[in-house]
Amino acid sequence: MSGTASAFLDLLEAEGYDFFTGVPCSLFKGVTRLLDGEPRYAYLSAVREDAAVGAASGAWFGGAKPVVFMQNSGLGTSSNALVSLNLIYDIPVLLVVSWRGYQGKDAPEHLIMGDVMEQWFQMIGVPYQILDPERMEEQVREVTATAEATGKPVALLVHKGILQ
């Protein structure tokens, strides 16, 4: 529902996020449509999720507050970027990650990551919240405060149906 997608982007902007990159997922296609369609977002459509994390990190050096959108399959591709760049240099980025494979109900390629995604974040030490449409504003504020206090990346996990 693009109303929520638009409200979510407004919340990110209100929290100061001003650099948007990522790789699309059907679970947040409403967001990507808005990012792609509106020049002021200057959305960088990245070739891979780790490249998006790298570009977001470079933008952070330039003073930006970056967001990276990705499907959870992209966590595999961006693991090394997160553990050997962001988590050791203290480069905060907000990751908005779709939850494909939730509770085993999805195409086969999503099932394993869907099953282990929370453990994966816990294992590498990236704090996360599961996005709740009723509490989005509070959640964006909380993960942003965590990122600012720690200098580490943080994540919002997005279920099907919320940002479509």
Added chain:
Amino acid sequence: MKRYEAVEIISAALAPDHLVIGCNGMISRELFTAGDGPNKFYMIGSMGLASSMGLGLALRQPERTVVVIDGDGNVLMNMGTLANIAAAQARNLYHIVLDNGVHGSTGNQKTISSDVPLEQVAWACGYARASRVDEPHALREALAELFCEPGPAMLLVRVEPGNLESVGRVDIEPPDLARRFRGAATNADPLAG
């Protein structure tokens, strides 16, 4: 030409207000050894991503000159970002690739850059300029002109395999290095120190 000779020539051509990102491995260690400064960031991990970081920084700071000092192994690992850089037409991004044809930091195992000319890949992607040099005089000449015209530009420097024997390790803690570089990149008057 040995790579460290090229690194020294490149270091001498960089200005204090250039924002310089060195890729991981021996290249950053040699860059650090040739001359440190707050305008330099050295990667120690996340192989391949120096170019992506340079792109994000160049887009965010369009008035600043951003220089990525990359290696052939790094470029090959993240070749898709050449397309991202070209598509974004990052005019302030200069991509210098030290191409020795091997993974020099892990024991000189061959890369495939001898079969795939990376400056031609960059050109085909849509870099504004892309060229190759392989000796010191040509490198100095190319550097004298490199920053005078808009990018994105790739200057590929073909060098011999081999690392500087007495190369130092970057002795700045990663978070300190990141803060220092962010300070240099966001300082409105970079020459004020």
